Amino acid sequence: MPFKSYWTFAFLICNAAWCFAEDEHEMEEFLKREYSLSKPYQGVGSASSSHWELMGDAMVTTDQVRLTPDKQSKQGAVWGRLPCHLTDWEMQVHFKIHGQGKKNLNGDGLAIWYTKERMQKGPVFGNMDNFTGLGVFVDTYPNEEKHLEAQKKRYTPRTQRIFPFVLAMVGNGSISYDHERDGRPTELGGCNAMVRNLKQDTFLFIRYVRRRLTVMIDIDGQHEWRDCLDIPGVRLPKGYYFGASSVTGDLSDNHDIISLKLYQLTVFRSQQEQEEEEEEEEITIPSVDNFEFLKFGLVDDGMSGIAIFFAVLFSMLGLIFLIVIGLVVYSHWKENRRKRFY
Ligand SMILES: *[C@@H]1O[C@H](CO)[C@@H](O)[C@H](O)[C@H]1NC(C)=O
Numbered sequence: 001m002p003f004k005s006y007w008t009f010a011f012l013i014c015n016a017a018w019c020f021a022e023d024e025h026e027m028e029e030f031l032k033r034e035y036s037l038s039k040p041y042q043g044v045g046s047a048s049s050s051h052w053e054l055m056g057d058a059m060v061t062t063d064q065v066r067l068t069p070d071k072q073s074k075q076g077a078v079w080g081r082l083p084c085h086l087t088d089w090e091m092q093v094h095f096k097i098h099g100q101g102k103k104n105l106n107g108d109g110l111a112i113w114y115t116k117e118r119m120q121k122g123p124v125f126g127n128m129d130n131f132t133g134l135g136v137f138v139d140t141y142p143n144e145e146k147h148l149e150a151q152k153k154r155y156t157p158r159t160q161r162i163f164p165f166v167l168a169m170v171g172n173g174s175i176s177y178d179h180e181r182d183g184r185p186t187e188l189g190g191c192n193a194m195v196r197n198l199k200q201d202t203f204l205f206i207r208y209v210r211r212r213l214t215v216m217i218d219i220d221g222q223h224e225w226r227d228c229l230d231i232p233g234v235r236l237p238k239g240y241y242f243g244a245s246s247v248t249g250d251l252s253d254n255h256d257i258i259s260l261k262l263y264q265l266t267v268f269r270s271q272q273e274q275e276e277e278e279e280e281e282e283i284t285i286p287s288v289d290n291f292e293f294l295k296f297g298l299v300d301d302g303m304s305g306i307a308i309f310f311a312v313l314f315s316m317l318g319l320i321f322l323i324v325i326g327l328v329v330y331s332h333w334k335e336n337r338r339k340r341f342y
Pocket residue numbers: 172173174175285
Protein backbone atom coordinates (compact mmCIF):
# COMPACT_ATOMS: atom_id res chain seq x y z
CA MET A 1 0.00 0.00 0.00
CA PRO A 2 1.41 3.43 -0.87
CA PHE A 3 1.89 5.92 1.92
CA LYS A 4 -1.13 7.99 0.99
CA SER A 5 -3.47 5.02 1.18
CA TYR A 6 -2.31 4.27 4.70
CA TRP A 7 -3.36 7.72 5.65
CA THR A 8 -6.73 7.39 3.99
CA PHE A 9 -7.18 4.05 5.71
CA ALA A 10 -6.23 5.50 9.08
CA PHE A 11 -8.56 8.39 8.46
CA LEU A 12 -11.46 6.08 7.64
CA ILE A 13 -10.91 4.03 10.76
CA CYS A 14 -10.68 7.17 12.79
CA ASN A 15 -13.90 8.45 11.30
CA ALA A 16 -15.72 5.22 11.85
CA ALA A 17 -15.01 4.80 15.51
CA TRP A 18 -13.10 6.37 18.38
CA CYS A 19 -12.16 9.59 16.95
CA PHE A 20 -10.32 12.48 18.39
CA ALA A 21 -8.87 13.20 21.75
CA GLU A 22 -9.44 16.62 23.16
CA ASP A 23 -8.42 17.87 26.57
CA GLU A 24 -7.22 14.29 27.01
CA HIS A 25 -10.81 13.13 26.78
CA GLU A 26 -11.79 10.88 23.98
CA MET A 27 -14.98 11.43 22.12
CA GLU A 28 -17.13 9.48 19.79
CA GLU A 29 -19.51 11.16 17.42
CA PHE A 30 -22.68 9.98 15.77
CA LEU A 31 -24.84 11.82 13.31
CA LYS A 32 -28.34 12.14 14.72
CA ARG A 33 -30.71 12.18 11.78
CA GLU A 34 -33.70 13.35 13.78
CA TYR A 35 -31.93 16.63 14.58
CA SER A 36 -30.26 17.04 11.21
CA LEU A 37 -31.46 18.71 8.04
CA SER A 38 -29.87 17.78 4.75
CA LYS A 39 -30.56 17.07 1.08
CA PRO A 40 -32.91 15.90 -0.31
CA TYR A 41 -35.08 17.84 2.09
CA GLN A 42 -37.77 15.21 1.97
CA GLY A 43 -41.08 16.44 3.27
CA VAL A 44 -39.59 19.55 4.86
CA GLY A 45 -42.28 22.18 4.85
CA SER A 46 -44.96 19.85 3.54
CA ALA A 47 -45.18 16.55 5.42
CA SER A 48 -46.08 16.55 9.08
CA SER A 49 -43.86 13.50 9.47
CA SER A 50 -40.80 15.59 8.66
CA HIS A 51 -38.51 16.46 11.55
CA TRP A 52 -38.43 20.04 10.35
CA GLU A 53 -41.04 22.73 9.99
CA LEU A 54 -40.87 25.93 7.96
CA MET A 55 -42.10 29.34 8.94
CA GLY A 56 -42.73 32.71 7.31
CA ASP A 57 -41.06 33.26 3.95
CA ALA A 58 -38.77 30.22 4.20
CA MET A 59 -38.80 27.96 1.13
CA VAL A 60 -37.32 24.62 0.20
CA THR A 61 -35.66 24.09 -3.19
CA THR A 62 -33.59 21.16 -4.37
CA ASP A 63 -30.35 22.82 -3.27
CA GLN A 64 -31.19 24.63 -0.06
CA VAL A 65 -33.63 25.81 2.51
CA ARG A 66 -33.90 29.50 1.73
CA LEU A 67 -34.78 31.34 4.93
CA THR A 68 -35.21 34.63 3.10
CA PRO A 69 -34.88 35.64 -0.54
CA ASP A 70 -32.88 38.74 -1.53
CA LYS A 71 -35.91 40.98 -1.04
CA GLN A 72 -36.87 43.61 1.52
CA SER A 73 -38.83 42.88 4.70
CA LYS A 74 -38.81 39.08 4.64
CA GLN A 75 -38.48 36.73 7.54
CA GLY A 76 -38.25 33.01 7.62
CA ALA A 77 -37.18 30.12 9.78
CA VAL A 78 -36.83 26.38 9.93
CA TRP A 79 -37.39 24.62 13.26
CA GLY A 80 -36.79 21.10 14.45
CA ARG A 81 -39.86 19.36 15.83
CA LEU A 82 -38.11 17.18 18.37
CA PRO A 83 -36.61 18.47 21.61
CA CYS A 84 -32.99 17.45 22.00
CA HIS A 85 -32.01 15.61 25.17
CA LEU A 86 -28.36 15.05 24.39
CA THR A 87 -25.79 16.16 26.96
CA ASP A 88 -22.92 16.84 24.58
CA TRP A 89 -23.40 17.72 20.95
CA GLU A 90 -21.96 19.44 17.96
CA MET A 91 -23.73 21.12 15.08
CA GLN A 92 -22.17 21.71 11.70
CA VAL A 93 -24.01 24.35 9.73
CA HIS A 94 -23.48 24.58 5.98
CA PHE A 95 -24.87 27.94 4.92
CA LYS A 96 -24.66 30.54 2.20
CA ILE A 97 -25.32 34.27 2.30
CA HIS A 98 -25.39 36.04 -1.03
CA GLY A 99 -27.13 38.90 -2.79
CA GLN A 100 -27.02 41.89 -5.11
CA GLY A 101 -26.23 44.52 -2.48
CA LYS A 102 -22.77 46.04 -2.26
CA LYS A 103 -20.69 45.67 0.90
CA ASN A 104 -22.63 46.87 3.94
CA LEU A 105 -25.70 47.45 1.80
CA ASN A 106 -27.08 44.07 2.69
CA GLY A 107 -28.75 42.55 5.72
CA ASP A 108 -29.46 41.38 8.23
CA GLY A 109 -27.92 37.95 8.65
CA LEU A 110 -29.02 34.65 10.09
CA ALA A 111 -29.19 32.89 13.43
CA ILE A 112 -28.80 29.32 14.63
CA TRP A 113 -30.82 28.43 17.70
CA TYR A 114 -31.00 25.98 20.55
CA THR A 115 -33.97 27.32 22.50
CA LYS A 116 -36.91 26.43 24.65
CA GLU A 117 -39.24 28.28 22.30
CA ARG A 118 -39.81 27.47 18.65
CA MET A 119 -41.79 28.86 15.70
CA GLN A 120 -42.00 32.39 17.08
CA LYS A 121 -41.68 35.58 15.09
CA GLY A 122 -39.75 38.58 16.31
CA PRO A 123 -36.94 41.09 16.01
CA VAL A 124 -33.94 38.84 16.70
CA PHE A 125 -33.02 37.65 13.21
CA GLY A 126 -36.68 36.80 12.73
CA ASN A 127 -37.04 35.05 16.09
CA MET A 128 -38.63 36.32 19.31
CA ASP A 129 -36.78 38.58 21.74
CA ASN A 130 -36.12 37.41 25.31
CA PHE A 131 -35.58 33.92 24.01
CA THR A 132 -34.49 31.15 26.36
CA GLY A 133 -31.35 29.32 25.28
CA LEU A 134 -28.51 29.75 22.86
CA GLY A 135 -28.34 31.91 19.75
CA VAL A 136 -25.38 32.06 17.38
CA PHE A 137 -25.73 34.95 14.95
CA VAL A 138 -24.07 35.69 11.65
CA ASP A 139 -24.74 39.43 11.66
CA THR A 140 -24.09 40.94 8.24
CA TYR A 141 -25.07 44.56 8.90
CA PRO A 142 -23.20 46.88 11.33
CA ASN A 143 -26.17 48.77 12.80
CA GLU A 144 -24.26 50.44 15.61
CA GLU A 145 -21.18 51.29 13.57
CA LYS A 146 -23.35 52.85 10.85
CA HIS A 147 -25.20 54.83 13.47
CA LEU A 148 -21.95 56.11 15.00
CA GLU A 149 -20.61 56.92 11.56
CA ALA A 150 -23.61 59.18 10.94
CA GLN A 151 -22.68 61.05 14.12
CA LYS A 152 -19.04 61.17 13.01
CA LYS A 153 -18.05 58.92 15.89
CA ARG A 154 -16.43 55.54 15.91
CA TYR A 155 -15.10 52.79 18.11
CA THR A 156 -11.37 52.70 18.77
CA PRO A 157 -9.47 50.46 16.35
CA ARG A 158 -9.26 47.85 19.09
CA THR A 159 -12.98 47.61 19.67
CA GLN A 160 -14.10 48.38 16.12
CA ARG A 161 -15.70 45.42 14.38
CA ILE A 162 -15.61 44.29 10.85
CA PHE A 163 -18.85 42.82 9.58
CA PRO A 164 -20.12 40.17 8.95
CA PHE A 165 -19.62 39.30 12.59
CA VAL A 166 -20.38 35.97 14.27
CA LEU A 167 -21.66 36.37 17.81
CA ALA A 168 -23.06 34.08 20.50
CA MET A 169 -25.59 34.95 23.16
CA VAL A 170 -27.33 32.99 25.93
CA GLY A 171 -30.79 34.23 26.90
CA ASN A 172 -32.76 33.30 30.02
CA GLY A 173 -36.17 34.60 29.02
CA SER A 174 -35.67 38.14 30.23
CA ILE A 175 -32.56 39.33 28.43
CA SER A 176 -33.23 41.48 25.42
CA TYR A 177 -31.10 41.44 22.28
CA ASP A 178 -30.11 44.98 21.39
CA HIS A 179 -30.45 45.07 17.62
CA GLU A 180 -29.34 48.69 17.34
CA ARG A 181 -26.07 47.78 19.04
CA ASP A 182 -25.64 44.46 17.20
CA GLY A 183 -26.01 42.59 20.48
CA ARG A 184 -22.83 43.95 22.05
CA PRO A 185 -24.28 44.36 25.56
CA THR A 186 -25.22 40.68 25.85
CA GLU A 187 -22.60 38.91 23.78
CA LEU A 188 -20.46 36.05 25.02
CA GLY A 189 -17.90 36.68 22.32
CA GLY A 190 -17.52 36.51 18.60
CA CYS A 191 -15.35 36.98 15.55
CA ASN A 192 -15.27 38.55 12.14
CA ALA A 193 -16.23 36.26 9.23
CA MET A 194 -16.28 37.46 5.64
CA VAL A 195 -18.93 35.03 4.52
CA ARG A 196 -20.85 36.94 1.89
CA ASN A 197 -20.94 36.21 -1.84
CA LEU A 198 -18.25 33.54 -1.68
CA LYS A 199 -17.72 30.81 -4.25
CA GLN A 200 -16.54 28.24 -1.73
CA ASP A 201 -18.71 26.53 0.86
CA THR A 202 -19.07 28.21 4.22
CA PHE A 203 -19.55 26.40 7.52
CA LEU A 204 -20.23 27.23 11.11
CA PHE A 205 -19.45 24.80 13.87
CA ILE A 206 -21.09 24.91 17.29
CA ARG A 207 -19.91 22.47 19.91
CA TYR A 208 -21.32 22.08 23.38
CA VAL A 209 -19.28 19.68 25.49
CA ARG A 210 -18.91 19.60 29.29
CA ARG A 211 -20.68 22.94 29.42
CA ARG A 212 -18.06 24.43 27.17
CA LEU A 213 -19.35 26.35 24.16
CA THR A 214 -17.05 26.45 21.18
CA VAL A 215 -17.81 28.17 17.90
CA MET A 216 -15.58 27.80 14.87
CA ILE A 217 -15.86 28.78 11.23
CA ASP A 218 -14.63 27.33 7.98
CA ILE A 219 -15.08 29.92 5.25
CA ASP A 220 -11.82 29.95 3.31
CA GLY A 221 -12.39 26.73 1.41
CA GLN A 222 -9.41 25.17 3.19
CA HIS A 223 -11.39 22.61 5.19
CA GLU A 224 -9.90 23.99 8.35
CA TRP A 225 -11.78 25.18 11.37
CA ARG A 226 -10.83 28.60 12.63
CA ASP A 227 -11.53 29.50 16.27
CA CYS A 228 -14.25 32.03 16.87
CA LEU A 229 -15.13 31.70 20.52
CA ASP A 230 -14.60 29.24 23.33
CA ILE A 231 -16.34 29.75 26.65
CA PRO A 232 -16.57 27.43 29.67
CA GLY A 233 -19.39 27.38 32.18
CA VAL A 234 -22.26 27.70 29.74
CA ARG A 235 -25.30 26.06 31.31
CA LEU A 236 -27.90 24.99 28.81
CA PRO A 237 -30.90 22.87 29.80
CA LYS A 238 -31.77 19.73 27.87
CA GLY A 239 -34.91 19.36 25.82
CA TYR A 240 -34.61 22.49 23.72
CA TYR A 241 -35.17 22.86 19.98
CA PHE A 242 -32.76 23.51 17.16
CA GLY A 243 -33.66 26.05 14.54
CA ALA A 244 -32.37 28.62 12.07
CA SER A 245 -33.92 31.95 11.21
CA SER A 246 -33.27 35.09 9.25
CA VAL A 247 -34.71 38.49 8.51
CA THR A 248 -34.29 41.24 5.93
CA GLY A 249 -35.32 44.88 6.32
CA ASP A 250 -34.54 47.78 4.03
CA LEU A 251 -31.48 45.76 3.06
CA SER A 252 -31.59 42.14 2.03
CA ASP A 253 -29.74 38.98 1.05
CA ASN A 254 -30.48 35.38 0.23
CA HIS A 255 -29.97 33.49 3.48
CA ASP A 256 -29.63 29.80 2.72
CA ILE A 257 -29.20 26.76 4.91
CA ILE A 258 -27.74 23.86 2.96
CA SER A 259 -27.47 21.53 5.91
CA LEU A 260 -27.62 21.33 9.66
CA LYS A 261 -25.79 18.25 10.90
CA LEU A 262 -26.14 17.41 14.55
CA TYR A 263 -23.69 14.97 16.07
CA GLN A 264 -24.09 13.34 19.42
CA LEU A 265 -20.77 13.37 21.24
CA THR A 266 -20.03 10.65 23.70
CA VAL A 267 -17.49 12.03 26.08
CA PHE A 268 -15.78 9.55 28.32
CA ARG A 269 -15.99 10.81 31.86
CA SER A 270 -14.05 9.55 34.83
CA GLN A 271 -15.91 7.94 37.73
CA GLN A 272 -15.41 11.07 39.78
CA GLU A 273 -16.73 13.36 37.07
CA GLN A 274 -19.79 11.17 36.64
CA GLU A 275 -20.53 11.29 40.34
CA GLU A 276 -20.07 15.03 40.45
CA GLU A 277 -22.46 15.52 37.58
CA GLU A 278 -25.08 13.28 39.13
CA GLU A 279 -24.92 15.24 42.36
CA GLU A 280 -25.48 18.58 40.65
CA GLU A 281 -28.98 19.82 40.20
CA GLU A 282 -30.46 19.72 36.75
CA ILE A 283 -30.15 23.00 34.85
CA THR A 284 -33.53 24.62 34.27
CA ILE A 285 -32.58 28.18 33.30
CA PRO A 286 -29.76 28.91 30.85
CA SER A 287 -26.89 30.90 32.31
CA VAL A 288 -23.20 31.54 31.91
CA ASP A 289 -20.80 31.32 34.85
CA ASN A 290 -18.98 34.56 35.60
CA PHE A 291 -20.89 36.39 32.90
CA GLU A 292 -20.27 39.76 34.58
CA PHE A 293 -16.56 39.01 34.71
CA LEU A 294 -16.66 38.05 31.05
CA LYS A 295 -18.28 41.38 30.20
CA PHE A 296 -15.70 43.26 32.22
CA GLY A 297 -12.95 41.66 30.24
CA LEU A 298 -14.63 42.70 27.00
CA VAL A 299 -15.18 46.38 27.66
CA ASP A 300 -11.48 47.03 28.00
CA ASP A 301 -11.81 50.67 27.03
CA GLY A 302 -14.27 51.31 29.84
CA MET A 303 -11.86 49.64 32.25
CA SER A 304 -8.88 51.71 31.21
CA GLY A 305 -11.07 54.82 31.44
CA ILE A 306 -11.82 53.96 35.05
CA ALA A 307 -8.17 53.15 35.67
CA ILE A 308 -7.08 56.54 34.30
CA PHE A 309 -9.72 58.28 36.39
CA PHE A 310 -8.43 56.66 39.59
CA ALA A 311 -4.81 57.25 38.67
CA VAL A 312 -5.49 60.96 38.17
CA LEU A 313 -7.62 61.14 41.32
CA PHE A 314 -4.96 59.49 43.48
CA SER A 315 -2.12 61.55 42.06
CA MET A 316 -4.10 64.70 42.76
CA LEU A 317 -4.86 63.57 46.31
CA GLY A 318 -1.18 62.73 46.72
CA LEU A 319 -0.15 66.15 45.44
CA ILE A 320 -2.59 67.95 47.76
CA PHE A 321 -1.27 65.86 50.66
CA LEU A 322 2.30 66.84 49.84
CA ILE A 323 1.37 70.51 49.54
CA VAL A 324 -0.39 70.45 52.92
CA ILE A 325 2.61 68.73 54.55
CA GLY A 326 4.88 71.25 52.88
CA LEU A 327 2.81 74.18 54.18
CA VAL A 328 2.75 72.76 57.69
CA VAL A 329 6.51 72.19 57.69
CA TYR A 330 7.10 75.64 56.22
CA SER A 331 4.92 77.41 58.79
CA HIS A 332 6.70 75.53 61.62
CA TRP A 333 10.04 76.52 60.20
CA LYS A 334 8.94 80.15 59.89
CA GLU A 335 7.62 80.14 63.45
CA ASN A 336 10.89 78.75 64.76
CA ARG A 337 12.79 81.39 62.85
CA ARG A 338 10.56 84.13 64.24
CA LYS A 339 11.10 82.78 67.78
CA ARG A 340 14.82 82.94 67.28
CA PHE A 341 14.62 86.58 66.19
CA TYR A 342 12.72 87.77 69.20
C1 LIG B 1 -31.56 36.52 33.58
O1 LIG B 1 -30.30 37.16 33.55
C2 LIG B 1 -30.32 38.49 34.07
C3 LIG B 1 -28.98 39.12 33.81
O2 LIG B 1 -27.93 38.28 34.18
C4 LIG B 1 -30.70 38.44 35.55
O3 LIG B 1 -30.74 39.74 36.06
C5 LIG B 1 -32.05 37.75 35.69
O4 LIG B 1 -32.36 37.60 37.05
C6 LIG B 1 -32.05 36.40 35.01
N1 LIG B 1 -33.41 35.86 35.01
C7 LIG B 1 -33.67 34.63 35.39
C8 LIG B 1 -35.06 34.21 35.26
O5 LIG B 1 -32.80 33.89 35.81
